[in-house]
Amino acid sequence: MKSTPSQAHLCQQLQLVLKKRRVSVQLDALNRLADFYVKNVENESLSAFASKISEFLSRCGSRNTIVSLQVAERIIEDILKVLNRKQSHPTRIIDSFREVPILSLGSESSTIYLKESTGLKVLDTPENMLEQYKIRYRLLLSRALESKKATSLGQGERLAIFHKELSSSLTPIQNLSSTDRLTANLFGILGKFEGNKYFIEDETGYIQLDLSEACSSDRIYTQGCIVLVRGEWNGQLFRVTNIEMPPLDASLSNIMEPKALCQVIDSEVDVHEKQQNHIMVIISEIWLDHDSVFNKLEKLFSSLQADDVCPDTVVLMGNFLSPSLNPDEDHLLHFNNGFQQLASLLHEYIPNEQCQVVIIPGPNDPGIKNILPRPPILESLLNPLRHLYKCSTAASNPVRIVCQNSNIIFYRDNIEKKLVPHSIFLLPNNLNRLREMIVQTLLDQGHLCPLPMDMQPVFWNHEQSLWLFPPPQFLVLGCGLESFQYTYGQTKCFGTAYPNLSNIDLKKLYKKKIEITVQKTL
Template identity: 25%
Template sequence: MAYEGLISEEEKVELVGKIASVIDKENLSSNVLGKNEVKIAVEKILALQRHQPEVCLEVEVISAFDIPKYKYDETQKRFVSAPNRKTLFSTAEEKSLLYRERYLLILQRLRRNSIFAPPPLWASTRRSYHKLLTVDSLSSIMCASGAEDQNLVVLFGMLSQLEEGKFYLEDLTGHVLLDFTEAKVTAGLFVENSMALVQGLYAEGLLRVQVLGSPPTESKELSRDVLKSANFFGGTFVHDYFVMDELGKKEADNETAMIVCLSDVWLDKPEVLEKLNELLRGYEPLLPEAFIFMGNFSRGPQSAHSFFELRVTDLFKKLAGVLAQYKQLVMRSKFIFVPGPQDPGPGHVLPRPPLPDVLTKPLKDLLKHNAVFATNPCRVRYGTQEIVVFREDLIAKLKRNSVLTPSADEGPLHFHMVKTLMEQSHLSPLPLHASPIYWWFDHALRLYPLPDTLILGDQYAHFTVEYEGVSCFNPGSFLSSGFHFMVYWLAARKPELRYQAE
């Protein structure tokens, strides 16, 4: 052949890998790979080699209201893009669609799980699996007298309290009454309106629960592979082979890159401003990529008086005065401010808009483009990493609203909380009366695909949990914890607890 020997075997293998990577990210109309698809992939690779974009690492903050919305289409068996909308007002229908979309999102994930997916017909060995039934299929179950094992069933649905004190499992086909008398509860926190797997004995319209469990998670790698080029996270999204590879290399090389995280930064406490001054002085030579300051920004509860206090006493102006002493940090580091549940703003509905401009003007004037007043929750993209930031007292709310309490032997309370969020694929899997949400923007609280890192601001004591490849940590309240905070090392993807000694 004329081209024989032009490239080595190693280069051939690398080229085939690049072609496969490009094709794998495309939404192909058919499962059959043809010459035209390969040709397009090669042309993209050659174009990128000729015009390699400049790759730089930077911290990008994404508003909850700018996150792309996708709905799962049960007919097409895939996610489809929904129209963007800026208004917060929703119709009554969208409230019911909120739960439907949560249900379908997890169901499509379960159908791929080896626990519930039947083996393919061509598989050499037959493995066992659990068949997921729907509520309407229960009526067809006919059990022979005394053969109780024949009505052992596994269902997936939403825990609903349709009558006072009575819980049901509800799916798209109907609902069935649950009896928790002999139920064994697996790790996690189960609340009303959360999704659950139930194994039990069904007879005469009653499901006697034997095991209550959460739907197992799916790795972020598998989810992203299934979703292809769909941008679920938001912001600047690149799935190009060369760009991602280059970003990954730059992340690994920048070993000192860090994000400093503090929660409950009470600016009305003089000792907090004093310790912030010391903290900034210590980190000025290191120049972190970003500082994340989570509310509440004053000790008192939200009210007209608290808004007046923040404005009149110029607490953010005092913080600006502290920051102004550290010119290198002001020029080089990003300062991200995430409002807490008690900060001034439009009520307690999630996602929460940024702090009002009337309060934050002194910081904006000082920090210019390095001041980011974010929504709660918000998302942060750094290179190839996807980071979710959420300020909410979740542990107390989940415990208070739990249907059944897990055994203490299963792990500490914060572990149950993290496990619940990951398996529910949602930051706030609580009933709407306990945690109100703008119905149309419920997707902004999704944890699907799983992020690389989850930063929580909770009044609970500081903790770190690694779960299913996600690094989750909580710095705790800055003052109440004795001035503890967290440093997240971006290259190693590891959090580290620090404290500002008294």
């Protein structure tokens, strides 16, 4: 098999990755594996692909042999079985880095168009950050103006944002410089000067705000929020009388509906018709270095087995190590041993042929920390789980899961600890109301963490994976405000508490009517 220049480069990269795993491959087998990778699994990293090859050889007891073309065909057959099993599964996982489609500014300032994601990009530029702010600003502006209803965008189609309506309802900030006094409505992004002074900025300029007499709606206002303010300009300051967020408008519900979220292949339809309900178990803050966690997990899974309940999907959200773990200890060793024990427990109580396991990293888990979206946990750390449980996925944080035509977003972060301390206005002491305000703020802002770059660094090339356009049917927040349920607009939000040593949330998703029950099983 003769390889092209590009394939030759891929073969060289694959050979190097396999060599690090002490796997040797004959040339014809290497070309066959590289060709299969390009045609079937290019959406995952070479490292993940190499891990699957290494795992297969380990299971067959042929780790130290040279991979021949015949062995390569067996490896491909094994990988295809797993792929087919995942494709026929009623849930689909949308990777934040590779599958979330991207909205981009057109050559004209009034147009936004949809394009495919080009894959993982870590290097960012100031232009990337500016473009993301501009697009989200214009999407929320269209909400505020109740502009022309948007429909689902196809590839390359354009959405016009009509700024002609701006002059009749909102005042561009640059227009204030020509007058000493004016009552106006402004729309822009909140910012902060030194000395606890705030300003608002739109595409024409910025102006300092006087918020001392502002009446705010029940939301959490921080720097970086996009808001509508009403008040009076006195030539030096804009004295705000009312501040609010763009309302959650159903007219934009399909503006960013990617085909990956709404198209269902025929085989999946058959599964949905046969399977009238879908059981999803969601567990957060699983401290793998605590024996008590495993005892309680075993109690949960055994009770499910006793009731003849077989989950279709198990979502495991970090953190996977306790904060009390000694910094001098080997965290990776605890991680590896913990996942080995977890894999054995899952394998004992849940048939691995029928259940998909999704691993979502927490803020303190190994890997890139403090930057959103967070990449999946390293494949090598999950090898113990993958070895016993093939149908498992290391997911990004946040991650979208499509389940029977329902869009579910999972987000594990200490969001309340990020938003609440930076609130411009005093917040209520009522915990229930605070939870509702967090959900309303995220959905009104169309963003899972609407904070500026100095408070929450992001990969700007992938920042749109944090957006909530369109609002999902379900939003699962691993945020620590105890377990709660709250519906805002068309979105049902669920919060999972941590540390989750006393209760575990059992959530059942039904096809026709989705009901969610929270049970304290431990």
